[in-house]
Amino acid sequence: MASITAPARKQLQIRAARPVLTERLRRRSIKNMTTAPALPALLLALGALAVSGVAACPATPGPLAVYVGTYTDGTSRGIYRLTFDAATGTLTRPVLVAETKNPSFLARHPSGRFLYAVGEVSTFKGAKTGVVSAFAIDPKTGDLTLLNQQPSEGSGPCHLLVDHDGRKVLVANYGGGSVAVLPIDADGRLRRATAVRVHEGSGPNKGRQDKPYAHGIYLDAAERFAFAPDLGADRIFIYRFDAAKGTLEPHGAAPLDAGAGPRHLSFHPTGKYLYAINELRSTVAVFAYDAEKGSLSRLQTLSTLPEGFAGKSWTAEVAVSPDGRFVYGSNRGDDSLAAFRVDDGTGRLTRVGHAPVGGKDPRHFVIDPSGHYILAADQGSGRITVLRLDPATGLPVLTGAAVELDKPVVLLPVPAC
Secondary structure: OOOOOHHHHHHHHHHOOOOOOOOOHHHHHHHHHHOHHHHHHHHHHHHHHHHOOOOOOOOOOOEEEEEEOOOOOOOOOOOEEEEEOOOOOOOOOOOEEOOOOOOOOOEEEEOOOOOEEEEEEOEOOOOOOEEEEEEOOOOOOOEEEEEEEEEEEOOOOEEEEEEOOOOOEEEEOOOOEEEEEEEEOOOOOOOOEEEEEEOOOOOOOOOOOOOOOOOOOEOOOOOOOOEEEEOOOOEEEEEEEEEEOEEEEEEEEEEOOOOEEEEEEEEEOOOOOEEEOOOOOEEEEEEEEEEEOOOOEEEEEOOOOOOOOOOOOOOEEEOOOOOEEEEEEEEEEEOOEEEEEEOOOOOEEEEEEEEOOOOOOOOEEEOOOOOOOOEEEOOOEEEEEEEEEEEOOEEEEEEEEEEEEEOOOEEEEOOOO
């Protein structure tokens, strides 16, 4: 193995000791690991878990709750909940837990008490904007109760996240070509946006890139910088993020190939690399990330499609395996997952292969916290399918387990610990 930096080594040690660290603790461990030696950093992280009242997870994976967002122009009615058992690789039947329109992306509060959903609509209360909804999570049943809604400050919101302190929701508006920050009150309710940034630019694909289309919003581990891939502008817009003030200040942009159409992003666990999946060209781009400067340098671009593929296909989601060894991207049209091996020293990718997802149009997928399975939301066929990951090659293999649900478009796993 190539040499690895001290921060990377500490992060991997934490992951080995606790494969299902909460997202909040994962980000904080990366943020603080440069200030302590490896073993103390590990002990501090585990101590924080005990102090916070989060129990250590059992060595054998247990049942995992998964919230599912859907498009509601068919038979689905909102947000559903199912259980995935990593010990058996099986799924339970989805149950409706909140009736709401087009909840196409979901995020959970770090306290585990609240859930936030975009409402991918073009108008809300007479204004040309989408909506963000706040829900309380019943700790016993997992059911959702609507707390309130606020404008997303742009039409067609498609992606959102919650910062690690649980103080802000960041949302990307596809139709509005904008991103916004919404404060969270102590009771989980949302307030009106404190920052709105409208993108500029277009691309050569006149049918899809006539104007900006913000397709995601992401934070680095230290949460100093936010990144917004814009499908219409062929750029990843970068912002300085101030969580206390709820502001986004422009900090440049990273260009993609003309007509690429960047859609979603995924950071490597070390924080040194960023992977962008490009919807229109069916490619994945590799960036080196300078966390001090908040800058991206493109290293490589690869196709996500099999050699010789001649049909129409568009990418959707990208994710890095928990151990940082593999990157996966979904193809809608080829209806496959592309697998790539990560070079330890450079972050560059090597093609491993492709696997069918067992459905049509895999709009979203997630890797379960154990790192053993992928769950795929196949929008076109109305199915959620299960694939097992080969630990040696990284290739996904269909298990045959699946459940039916009309137009599933996002999956949000919720570890029990």
